[in-house]
Amino acid sequence: xxxxxxxxxxxxxxxxxxxxxxxxxxxxxxxxxxxxxxxxxxxxxxxxxxxxxxxxxxxxxxxxxxxxxxxxxxxxxxxxxxxxxxxxxxxxxxxxxxxxxxxxxxxxxxxxxxxxxxxxxxxxxxxxxxxxxxxxxxxxxxxxxxxxxxxxxxxxxxxxxxxxxxxxxxxxxxxxxxxxxxxxxxxxxxxxxxxxxxxxxxxxxxxxxxxxxxxxxxxxxxxxxxxxxxxxxxxxxxxxxxxxxxxxxxxxxxxxxxxxxxxxxxxxxxxxxxxxxxxxxxxxxxxxxxxxxxxxxxxxxxxxxxxxxxxxxxxxxxxxxxxxxxxxxxxxxxxxxxxxxxxxxxxxxxxxxxxxxxxxxxxxxxxxxxxxxxxxxxxxxxxxxxxxxxxxxxxxxxxxxxxxxxxxxxxxxxxxxxxxxxxx
Amino acid sequence: xxxxxxxxxxxxxxxxxxxxxxxxxxxxxxxxxxxxxxxxxxxxxxxxxxxxxxxxxxxxxxxxxxxxxxxxxxxxxxxxxxxxxxxxxxxxxxxxxxxxxxxxxxxxxxxxxxxxxxxxxxxxxxxxxxxxxxxxxxxxxxxxxxxxxxxxxxxxxxxxxxxxxxxxxx
Numbered sequence: 001x002x003x004x005x006x007x008x009x010x011x012x013x014x015x016x017x018x019x020x021x022x023x024x025x026x027x028x029x030x031x032x033x034x035x036x037x038x039x040x041x042x043x044x045x046x047x048x049x050x051x052x053x054x055x056x057x058x059x060x061x062x063x064x065x066x067x068x069x070x071x072x073x074x075x076x077x078x079x080x081x082x083x084x085x086x087x088x089x090x091x092x093x094x095x096x097x098x099x100x101x102x103x104x105x106x107x108x109x110x111x112x113x114x115x116x117x118x119x120x121x122x123x124x125x126x127x128x129x130x131x132x133x134x135x136x137x138x139x140x141x142x143x144x145x146x147x148x149x150x151x152x153x154x155x156x157x158x159x160x161x162x163x164x165x166x167x168x169x170x171x172x173x174x175x176x177x178x179x180x181x182x183x184x185x186x187x188x189x190x191x192x193x194x195x196x197x198x199x200x201x202x203x204x205x206x207x208x209x210x211x212x213x214x215x216x217x218x219x220x221x222x223x224x225x226x227x228x229x230x231x232x233x234x235x236x237x238x239x240x241x242x243x244x245x246x247x248x249x250x251x252x253x254x255x256x257x258x259x260x261x262x263x264x265x266x267x268x269x270x271x272x273x274x275x276x277x278x279x280x281x282x283x284x285x286x287x288x289x290x291x292x293x294x295x296x297x298x299x300x301x302x303x304x305x306x307x308x309x310x311x312x313x314x315x316x317x318x319x320x321x322x323x324x325x326x327x328x329x330x331x332x333x334x335x336x337x338x339x340x341x342x343x344x345x346x347x348x349x350x351x352x353x354x355x356x357x358x359x360x361x362x363x364x365x366x367x368x369x370x371x372x373x374x375x376x377x378x379x380x381x382x383x384x385x386x387x388x389x390x391x392x393x394x395x396x397x398x399x400x401x402x403x404x405x406x407x408x409x410x411x412x413x414x415x416x417x418x419x420x421x422x423x424x
Numbered sequence: 425x426x427x428x429x430x431x432x433x434x435x436x437x438x439x440x441x442x443x444x445x446x447x448x449x450x451x452x453x454x455x456x457x458x459x460x461x462x463x464x465x466x467x468x469x470x471x472x473x474x475x476x477x478x479x480x481x482x483x484x485x486x487x488x489x490x491x492x493x494x495x496x497x498x499x500x501x502x503x504x505x506x507x508x509x510x511x512x513x514x515x516x517x518x519x520x521x522x523x524x525x526x527x528x529x530x531x532x533x534x535x536x537x538x539x540x541x542x543x544x545x546x547x548x549x550x551x552x553x554x555x556x557x558x559x560x561x562x563x564x565x566x567x568x569x570x571x572x573x574x575x576x577x578x579x580x581x582x583x584x585x586x587x588x589x590x591x592x593x594x
Binding site: 140152328 | 431432433434435436439451453455456461462463465470471473476478
C-alpha cells in the first residue's frame with residue numbers, strides 16, 4: 001500500500017514536470033503527457049535502477065484518468081447550450097454542418113478505402129470529425145487571436161462539433177456496448193442510448209426550476225459534494241444501461257447547463273477537469289505500447305493528410321460563407337485542425353467495444369501528430385497564407401498595401417516576424 | 425455614436441467589438457478566468473493589430489477607473505458645479521472630523537443659520553433627494569447644496585466647524 005501511494009505520487013510528479021515543460025515551451029500539454037505515458041508505460045525498458053513502469057498503480061492511475069474523462073465531458077456539457085448555439089447565428093450552424101459532414105464523410109471513405117469493418121470505419125470517421133476544444137481554445141489565447149474576426153466562428157464551429165460528438169458517442173455506445181449481435185437488439189440498445197439522451201435534453205429544457213431549487217446550497221463544500229457525487233453516480237448508472245459513462249457525465253452537464261448554477265459549477269469543475277484531465281492523457285499514453293505504433297503508422301499518416309485537407313476546405317467554405325476574408329478563412333481551417341481529448345475518447349469507446357486492436361495505436365499517432373502539427377500550422381498561418389496566396393492570388397490586403405503605402409507595410413511585416421521569433 | 429457588438433466566445437469568455445466615432449476599431453475580451461485582453465486594429469486593415477494588451481482582473485479595474493475618470497477629477501469639478509447668476513450649486517463630502525458630521529439637518533439649523541439648502545444627500549448605497557429635517561449628514565456622504573455664495577460659505581463653516589481651521593476655498 002505504501003508503495004502504491006509512492007508510485008502514484010511519482011507518476012503525478014512526472015505529469016507535473018511534463019506540464020511545466022509544455023508550459024515553458026508554450027505548447028499544449030496533451031502531446032507531452034501522451035508521450036510521457038508511452039515512455040514510462042509498462043512496455044518501456046527498465047533503465048538501471050529506474051523502473052517507472054507503474055504496474056502496481058496502473059489500476060489507480062487508470063481510474064483517475066477515467067475520472068478525468070468524466071470531468072472533461074461534464075464540463076463540455078455545461079458549456080454547450082442549444083440556446084447559445086442558436087444565439088450565435090446561422091453562420092456557425094452552416095459552418096459547423098459543413099465541417100462535420102465533410103470530415104465525417106472523408107473518414108467514412110477512408111475507412112472503406114483501407115478496408116476496415118463497418119464499426120471500425122464509423123469510429124475512425126468519428127475520430128476524424130471531432131476537433132480538440134482544449135487545444136483550439138488554448139492556441140487562440142496563446143497566439144492572441146481572441147480578438148480576431150474569425151474567432152467567434154471557430155469557437156462556434158467547435159461548439160457545433162461538440163454537439164455532434166455527444167450524439168455520435170450516444171449512438172456508438174448503443175451500437176458497441178449493447179453487447180448483442182442480433183439486429184433487433186442492436187436497434188434496441190441504440191434506441192435506449194438516444195432515448196436516454198433525449199431524456200436529459202428534456203430535463204435541460206423543463207428541469208431548471210426544480211434543479212435550481214435543489215441546488216440552492218450556500219456552502220461550497222456541500223454544493224461540490226452533491227454535484228460531483230451525482231455526476232459520478234449518473235456516469236456509473238449510464239454504464240449499467242450500456243451507455244458510455246462519459247455520455248452520462250456529458251448529459252448531466254447538459255441538464256445543468258440551463259440552470260442558474262451553471263457558472264458556479266463551471267468554476268468549481270475547472271480545477272478538477274485540468275488535474276484529472278492531465279492524468280487521463282498520461283494514462284492513455286501508459287496504455288500504448290510504442291512498438292505497436294509501427295503497425296498503425298501509415299494508416300495514421302493517411303488520416304492526418306486527409307484531416308489537413310478536409311479542415312482547410314471546410315474552413316475556407318465556412319469562412320467565405322460567413323463573409324470573412326480569405327486570410328481569416330484559412331485561419332479557421334488551420335486552427336480547428338488540432339485533435340486531442342475527444343478523439344481519444346471516441347477511440348476509447350471503440351476499444352471498450354472490443355474493436356480492432358489497431359484503433360489504439362492509430363488514435364495515439366493521429367492525435368500526437370495533429371496535436372503538435374495543428375498549433376504549429378496555426379502559428380505559421382501568416383507564412384502559409386503567403387504561400388497559398390501565390391497559387392490562388394486572392395489577397396486584397398497585399399495589393400491594397402502596395403497601392404497605399406508599401407513602405408509602412410514592409411516595416412510592419414518585418415516586425416511581425418521578429419515578434420514571432422522572440423516568442424520562440 | 426460609437427458601435428459596440430457583444431458576442432460569446434464559448435469556453436473563453438465574452439468579446440466586445442468597439443468601433444469608435446474617430447474610426448478606431450478595438451476588441452476587448454473578458455476571459456472567464458477574469459483576464460482581459462484588448463486589441464487595437466489598424467484603420468485600413470482590420471486584420472492586423474496595431475497593439476494589444478493583457479491585463480489581470482485588478483489591473484483591468486484600475487485602468488477602467490482611470491479611463492472612466494473615477495480616479496482623477498480636475499480640482500474645480502470637485503466643488504463648484506453650476507453657477508446661475510447668484511445661485512450656486514456645489515457639493516461637499518462629509519469628513520469624519522467635521523463638526524456637523526452625523527448630525528441631523530434640524531440639529532444644525534441649517535436653513536435658519538445659513539440660508540443654504542441641501543438638495544440631496546448622496547451615499548454610496550442610496551441617495552436622498554430633497555431631504556427632510558430629520559436626515560442625518562452621515563460621514564462619507566456627499567451633500568449637494570444650493571444657495572448664494574455667502575450662504576454656501578456659511579454652511580461650510582457651520583458644517584466643518586471653525587475650530588478645525590480648514591482653509592476656506594473662496
